[in-house]
Amino acid sequence: MSAPSLRVRECDLGEIKQRCRAGQLHIDYGAALVRVRSPLDPFARTLQRTYGAFRLPHSAQTECADYHVEVIRPRGPRAFIRPQSQFRIDGIQPFDPFPLTNALPLFEWGVNWCFGQRANQYILLHAGVLAKGERAIIMAAPPGSGKSTLAAAMMLRGFRLLSDEFGVLRPETGDLVAMLKPVALKNQSVEVIRAFSEEAVIGPLFTGTRKGDVAHLAPDDASADAIHHPARPALVIFPSFEAGAALASHRLPGKDAFAHLAFNSFNYHLLGATGFEAVADVVAACPAYQMRYSDLDAAIRHIEMLLDDAEAVAGAQTTEDDG
Amino acid sequence: MPLTRRYRCLDDDGGILFNETTWKTHILTASAAIVYETLVEQGGGDAITMDEATQVLRDALDLDPDTPDIAQLLAMLTTLGVIRR
Numbered sequence: 210m211s212a213p214s215l216r217v218r219e220c221d222l223g224e225i226k227q228r229c230r231a232g233q234l235h236i237d238y239g240a241a242l243v244r245v246r247s248p249l250d251p252f253a254r255t256l257q258r259t260y261g262a263f264r265l266p267h268s269a270q271t272e273c274a275d276y277h278v279e280v281i282r283p284r285g286p287r288a289f290i291r292p293q294s295q296f297r298i299d300g301i302q303p304f305d306p307f308p309l310t311n312a313l314p315l316f317e318w319g320v321n322w323c324f325g326q327r328a329n330q331y332i333l334l335h336a337g338v339l340a341k342g343e344r345a346i347i348m349a350a351p352p353g354s355g356k357s358t359l360a361a362a363m364m365l366r367g368f369r370l371l372s373d374e375f376g377v378l379r380p381e382t383g384d385l386v387a388m389l390k391p392v393a394l395k396n397q398s399v400e401v402i403r404a405f406s407e408e409a410v411i412g413p414l415f416t417g418t419r420k421g422d423v424a425h426l427a428p429d430d431a432s433a434d435a436i437h438h439p440a441r442p443a444l445v446i447f448p449s450f451e452a453g454a455a456l457a458s459h460r461l462p463g464k465d466a467f468a469h470l471a472f473n474s475f476n477y478h479l480l481g482a483t484g485f486e487a488v489a490d491v492v493a494a495c496p497a498y499q500m501r502y503s504d505l506d507a508a509i510r511h512i513e514m515l516l517d518d519a520e521a522v523a524g525a526q527t528t529e530d531d532g
Numbered sequence: 533m534p535l536t537r538r539y540r541c542l543d544d545d546g547g548i549l550f551n552e553t554t555w556k557t558h559i560l561t562a563s564a565a566i567v568y569e570t571l572v573e574q575g576g577g578d579a580i581t582m583d584e585a586t587q588v589l590r591d592a593l594d595l596d597p598d599t600p601d602i603a604q605l606l607a608m609l610t611t612l613g614v615i616r617r
Contacts (some may be wrong), residue, residue, distance in 0.1 A: 337545070349547070462546065463542030463543065463545035463546070464542055464545050464546040464547070464548060464559045464560065464561070465545075467542070468559050469546050469560065471557060472557075481550075481552070481555050482538055482550055482552055485538060485548070485550040485557060486538065489540040489548060492542060492548075493540065493542065504578035
């Protein structure tokens with residue numbers, strides 16, 4: 210077995226810049242391998258900070274990347290007046306350029322776009338996924354519900370982060386696969402998470418993006434090292450943040466959990482019976498709760514309790530089945 | 533072409549049904565799931581007639597097939613091939 214490769218933060222910045230320029234920087238997200246080319250040195254610097262825990266893949270792994278992307282500075286007179294950054298995949302530019310200073314958010318959204326559009330070998334739930342050991346918690350909620358903030362806080366309290374955006378379900382096995390990326394914190398969430406833990410490694414603040422002010426929380430070493438360890442769905446939570454609200458949760462009927470998960474998925478409609486069976490298996494295996502919260506630590510303790518309860522019930526069912 | 537469908541019962545929470553012909557997913561309430569399961573059992577794998585279905589609803593489930601909700605459910609089950617057109 211080969212020795213673990215260097216983490217991105219352990220590499221010299223000059224090497225990261227050079228790899229970026231040459232199109233030889235590969236990022237292993239777990240569910241996808243991305244080859245990155247960019248001549249933008251400030252982009253390489255922010256990449257090194259926010260992907261610091263990731264290990265550079267061994268060369269044998271990099272022979273076949275899933276996506277080949279570029280973050281470049283477009284040419285033309287505009288480049289001198291108002292410099293921009295452009296995201297391209299396979300030579301295609303899927304969306305309009307961003308200001309040059311916002312190359313990292315552009316890259317992050319670009320990779321999300323590629324994965325959401327193309328990774329149809331998986332069922333892509335619109336959900337964050339965290340795990341304790343092999344037990345995964347699927348956190349599904351619409352944008353603005355505080356899902357990413359809660360996912361960030363959970364990672365900082367010792368949960369393993371698999372993704373804050375994609376619940377990547379492998380239909381053949383029913384496992385959840387990591388699509389580990391920096392957590393995009395928006396607006397007030399940036400300061401909330403900064404104050405929540407001194408361990409939080411947060412990249413630069415990008416102001417005035419299409420989603421407001423954004424900064425990226427770097428995944429921790431434990432999450433990055435477990436990037437190829439799948440987890441079993443154990444609990445489904447639909448969180449919603451409400452300032453000042455007392456913590457409350459209630460169990461959702463399975464059919465409602467199914468509807469929320471399936472109909473908000475990125476690609477359920479494309480996968481037919483495969484998607485149906487996979488999401489139905491999740492709902493059958495996991496209790497689902499709607500949870501309202503305002504205090505992050507209280508919410509995390511509650512989720513831990515629900516996870517332990519779910520495990521106890523699953524254990525009792527297994528015993529009954531065996532008996 | 534035979535209509536095929538996949539059904540999953542979610543304990544007391546109702547059921548979910550996938551129509552492999554249209555790729556539409558149907559969410560069944562607990563009572564709709566009971567109607568579905570009863571009619572499928574009655575047909576033994578084949579579609580039953582509307583007359584048979586209404587008879588089963590009256591006799592086995594004590595339901596009035598003429599209420600709007602039940603009529604809507606029966607129409608959906610006809611689309612799904614549980615009830616013969």
